[in-house]
Amino acid sequence: MTTKPAIGFCGLGAMGFGMATHLVSQSYPVTGYDVYAPTLSRFASAGGTPSSSLSESAKDKAFYICMVATAAQAEQALFGTDGIVAALPQNAVLYLTSTVPSSYAQSVSKKLEDIGRSDVYFIDAPVSGGAIRAANGTLSIMAGASGAAFEKGKWLLDELTAPGKLFIVDGGVGAGSNMKMVHQVLAAIHIISVSEAFGFAAGLGLNGKEVRDHVIGGKAWSFMFENRSVRTLAEDYFPGASAVTIILKDTGIITSMANLVDFPVPLCATAEQLYITGLNKDYGANDDAGLVRLWTTEPVASIQSSRSDDEKKAKLELVSDLLIGIHLVAAAEGVSFAKHLGVSLGQYYELCVEAAGGSAVFKEQAPKMIDILEGKQNEGEASLKSYRDALKAVVTEARNQRIPLHLGNGALSLMEQAGKEGDFTSLLKLYSVE
Amino acid sequence: MTTKPAIGFCGLGAMGFGMATHLVSQSYPVTGYDVYAPTLSRFASAGGTPSSSLSESAKDKAFYICMVATAAQAEQALFGTDGIVAALPQNAVLYLTSTVPSSYAQSVSKKLEDIGRSDVYFIDAPVSGGAIRAANGTLSIMAGASGAAFEKGKWLLDELTAPGKLFIVDGGVGAGSNMKMVHQVLAAIHIISVSEAFGFAAGLGLNGKEVRDHVIGGKAWSFMFENRSVRTLAEDYFPGASAVTIILKDTGIITSMANLVDFPVPLCATAEQLYITGLNKDYGANDDAGLVRLWTTEPVASIQSSRSDDEKKAKLELVSDLLIGIHLVAAAEGVSFAKHLGVSLGQYYELCVEAAGGSAVFKEQAPKMIDILEGKQNEGEASLKSYRDALKAVVTEARNQRIPLHLGNGALSLMEQAGKEGDFTSLLKLYSVE
Numbered sequence: 111m112t113t114k115p116a117i118g119f120c121g122l123g124a125m126g127f128g129m130a131t132h133l134v135s136q137s138y139p140v141t142g143y144d145v146y147a148p149t150l151s152r153f154a155s156a157g158g159t160p161s162s163s164l165s166e167s168a169k170d171k172a173f174y175i176c177m178v179a180t181a182a183q184a185e186q187a188l189f190g191t192d193g194i195v196a197a198l199p200q201n202a203v204l205y206l207t208s209t210v211p212s213s214y215a216q217s218v219s220k221k222l223e224d225i226g227r228s229d230v231y232f233i234d235a236p237v238s239g240g241a242i243r244a245a246n247g248t249l250s251i252m253a254g255a256s257g258a259a260f261e262k263g264k265w266l267l268d269e270l271t272a273p274g275k276l277f278i279v280d281g282g283v284g285a286g287s288n289m290k291m292v293h294q295v296l297a298a299i300h301i302i303s304v305s306e307a308f309g310f311a312a313g314l315g316l317n318g319k320e321v322r323d324h325v326i327g328g329k330a331w332s333f334m335f336e337n338r339s340v341r342t343l344a345e346d347y348f349p350g351a352s353a354v355t356i357i358l359k360d361t362g363i364i365t366s367m368a369n370l371v372d373f374p375v376p377l378c379a380t381a382e383q384l385y386i387t388g389l390n391k392d393y394g395a396n397d398d399a400g401l402v403r404l405w406t407t408e409p410v411a412s413i414q415s416s417r418s419d420d421e422k423k424a425k426l427e428l429v430s431d432l433l434i435g436i437h438l439v440a441a442a443e444g445v446s447f448a449k450h451l452g453v454s455l456g457q458y459y460e461l462c463v464e465a466a467g468g469s470a471v472f473k474e475q476a477p478k479m480i481d482i483l484e485g486k487q488n489e490g491e492a493s494l495k496s497y498r499d500a501l502k503a504v505v506t507e508a509r510n511q512r513i514p515l516h517l518g519n520g521a522l523s524l525m526e527q528a529g530k531e532g533d534f535t536s537l538l539k540l541y542s543v544e
Numbered sequence: 545m546t547t548k549p550a551i552g553f554c555g556l557g558a559m560g561f562g563m564a565t566h567l568v569s570q571s572y573p574v575t576g577y578d579v580y581a582p583t584l585s586r587f588a589s590a591g592g593t594p595s596s597s598l599s600e601s602a603k604d605k606a607f608y609i610c611m612v613a614t615a616a617q618a619e620q621a622l623f624g625t626d627g628i629v630a631a632l633p634q635n636a637v638l639y640l641t642s643t644v645p646s647s648y649a650q651s652v653s654k655k656l657e658d659i660g661r662s663d664v665y666f667i668d669a670p671v672s673g674g675a676i677r678a679a680n681g682t683l684s685i686m687a688g689a690s691g692a693a694f695e696k697g698k699w700l701l702d703e704l705t706a707p708g709k710l711f712i713v714d715g716g717v718g719a720g721s722n723m724k725m726v727h728q729v730l731a732a733i734h735i736i737s738v739s740e741a742f743g744f745a746a747g748l749g750l751n752g753k754e755v756r757d758h759v760i761g762g763k764a765w766s767f768m769f770e771n772r773s774v775r776t777l778a779e780d781y782f783p784g785a786s787a788v789t790i791i792l793k794d795t796g797i798i799t800s801m802a803n804l805v806d807f808p809v810p811l812c813a814t815a816e817q818l819y820i821t822g823l824n825k826d827y828g829a830n831d832d833a834g835l836v837r838l839w840t841t842e843p844v845a846s847i848q849s850s851r852s853d854d855e856k857k858a859k860l861e862l863v864s865d866l867l868i869g870i871h872l873v874a875a876a877e878g879v880s881f882a883k884h885l886g887v888s889l890g891q892y893y894e895l896c897v898e899a900a901g902g903s904a905v906f907k908e909q910a911p912k913m914i915d916i917l918e919g920k921q922n923e924g925e926a927s928l929k930s931y932r933d934a935l936k937a938v939v940t941e942a943r944n945q946r947i948p949l950h951l952g953n954g955a956l957s958l959m960e961q962a963g964k965e966g967d968f969t970s971l972l973k974l975y976s977v978e
Contacts (some may be wrong), residue, residue, distance in 0.1 A: 362943055365939075365943065366940070366943065368960070369936050369939065369940060369956075369960075372932075372960055372964045373960060374957045374958075374960035374961040375957070376810075376954070376957035376958075376961070379953040379954075379956070379957050380814075380950075380953070380954075382943070382953070383948040383949065383950050383953060384948075386943075386946050386947065386948040387948045389946055390946065390948070498806075502803050505799075505803065506800070506803060509796055509799065509800065509816070509820075512820050512823055512824065513820065514817040514818075514820040514821045514824070515817065516814075516817050516950075519813040519814070519816070519817060520810070520813075520814075522803075522813070523808045523809070523810035523813055524808075524810075526802070526803075526806055526807060526808035526809075526977065527808040527810075527961075527974055527975070527977065528977075529977040530806045530977060532977075540961055540974075541961070543960065543961065543962075543963040543964060543966075
């Protein structure tokens with residue numbers, strides 16, 4: 111029997127716990143640390159070795175994964191008193207899998223050098239896919255590092271990812287975080303669109319279960335809708351699996367970077383205001399699926415519809431059209447920002463389409479957008495008219511029923527800006543700032 | 545002593561009551577009707593003649609003013625059972641001073657013809673200026689009608705307006721409502737920007753009175769800020785002077801028309817979602833100044849700032865910069881929509897600058913925008929850079945302090961869309977759809 115290498119881990123939240131226990135299930139000895147003691151007991155029950163301090167979790171570990179929530183937490187965990195880096199052995203591989211600004215990931219490299227620990231192989235490796243895929247070892251990971259670091263440490267990323275879902279991003283440390291950020295453009299918009307869709311449906315008197323059945327498998331599908339709607343229907347928000355504070359943090363990384371480089375991200379900015387509104391209503395620690403409460407306090411799974419089947423079908427179509435319109439503009443915003451930042455669009459597509467940012471619209475239409483941005487002949491139909499007309503009907507119904515559609519109206523305004531004869535090219539031009 | 549002509553009036557709300565009692569003060573015999581009985585008693589105390597029915601209020605009145613809230617109410621009052629039109633004498637002048645879609649004003653003309661009452665001189669004459677100017681007879685009025693109707697009925701509009709504030713709009717019936725609608729683009733955005741500014745200031749720990757003192761008279765001034773902030777500071781929302789439902793109705797006229805003609809009005813659409821959100825929080829009947837409660841429940845006049853004078857001054861500048869950025873994009877949205885609808889831009893400017901849509905930014909910068917839209921040589925400095933940089937600082941501070949800025953972010957996104965070297969021309973191009 112081969113002895114597998116010991117792994118240090120800190121940050122046993124929804125994602126980190128899944129990742130760490132997956133490694134345990136693969137017979138790795140994993141020593142885990144978290145500030146929240148009950149999590150450590152759960153981790154011990156799952157076969158992990160709980161640690162009482164960061165330095166202890168890092169001692170003698172040639173491989174260490176840091177999966178805390180924010181850059182500020184990472185800074186403290188890595189370099190603070192009794193922290194990880196000081197305790198790591200020479201030539202250890204350190205993985206930062208949190209979603210952080212690329213500039214922060216780069217600052218870690220620099221700091222390692224500054225404090226005389228350039229022996230540490232640092233890999234910038236944010237993840238995507240949600241808690242279930244974390245626990246199954248089938249995440250998507252986008253990683254940036256030196257060739258030497260990958261040579262020594264790529265194997266562990268393979269353990270955490272599904273086949274073909276480890277994306278080695280060109281550009282070294284920071285490139286992984288950059289890719290994650292542009293992926294999160296889709297995630298940030300899609301997550302709140304789930305609540306907006308259920309809020310709209312509730313205002314139309316539709317039962318949430320019927321909404322889910324209608325959306326799943328159709329053109330309005332998104333990973334986030336399929337994933338979050340389970341918790342929306344169950345009102346499983348306390349704490350649920352993914353807190354509002356997490357996506358708010360990720361969205362802030364996007365909008366801050368966009369401001370820095372003077373790039374417009376109108377739908378992300380709209381999403382951010384809704385996350386902040388949720389935070390201010392004390393929903394911050396709750397699951398982001400609970401943001402449907404910005405629209406309705408009635409449990410959406412309990413709504414009794416008195417509509418005829420035909421009426422119901424027509425209204426369900428409106429809900430789908432809302433999501434489709436939002437997803438289309440989200441795709442344009444995502445690919446355009448990726449292009450602006452010099453991210454490989456082919457890799458971006460390949461990554462997003464099966465990660466948490468995926469949607470049916472993205473899968474079908476993003477390739478056309480990428481062709482346009484790369485100056486290739488665009489073969490496919492790419493008029494906005496059908497999308498715009500459908501979204502206008504949605505927005506009109508919402509206006510009549512007094513249901514706020516922040517993203518729906520934002521997406522429609524952009525389609526209107528693209529002009530009466532607007533197509534994907536004119537939509538993308540709205541993001542082509544120089 | 546000359547006997548002045550008798551005037552019929554219906555709709556004695558905040559505006560209508562002021563208009564009707566102003567006419568009473570000018571020695572006109574005014575017979576007024578309202579569905580709300582206590583208002584009729586107040587009207588009698590002010591020297592008016594209360595009427596117990598619409599038809600009675602219209603009987604023998606050669607001049608009749610209808611100032612109800614909505615097109616639906618107007619339709620009922622004019623043509624419903626026991627309504628106004630049937631009771632009007634031959635060749636009466638009928639003024640519709642409510643804010644309604646231009647298509648509705650045109651439908652009134654048509655209906656008068658259809659029912660054999662084309663003898664009635666109909667004047668489409670929406671007003672602007674607020675309750676105080678209504679009561680002083682110093683409103684702005686934008687009127688469309690036939691030459692014959694104006695010949696017979698213009699004098700009464702003169703009585704209600706300040707010198708130079710009666711705008712006869714080319715295009716006949718509907719043209720007045722059209723002008724009012726594009727004026728309301730500014731009003732709709734400015735009204736909610738007052739609450740967003742006070743909400744932002746509250747989040748920064750600034751006292752509302754100091755905010756008002758800082759804004760009034762400076763570059764961040766708007767009519768709406770000066771007017772609404774009195775009620776914001778006094779929490780005079782119940783019912784206050786201008787209900788959320790009124791500006792929501794006006795905003796819906798704008799966004800519906802924009803959808804109809806495929807024109808983007810992103811800031812108006814953002815404003816509309818906030819009005820709907822307020823309505824859903826049961827603020828509909830309250831004054832629109834009370835929408836500051838979407839940001840904070842603390843009375844803004846009671847906030848005790850612990851900041852140093854220098855800090856306070858810097859934060860107050862941020863509040864002003866927020867308003868200035870919003871007002872600039874509002875001006876672009878207003879003049880662009882006016883242009884798109886074929887409204888005279890010179891008249892639009894002249895009207896708005898001293899009506900409820902006025903702002904210091906509009907006064908200074910709209911002429912440059914109009915020159916650009918009219919293809920004239922633009923002499924003035926018209927870079928967006930200083931506006932964009934200032935608004936970026938605002939949005940960054942709001943992000944850090946977790947304060948939602950729906951309009952501020954919307955305005956910034958548009959400035960970013962205008963490009964790094966963006967100027968007024970590139971901002972206006974965002975609205976130049978074909």
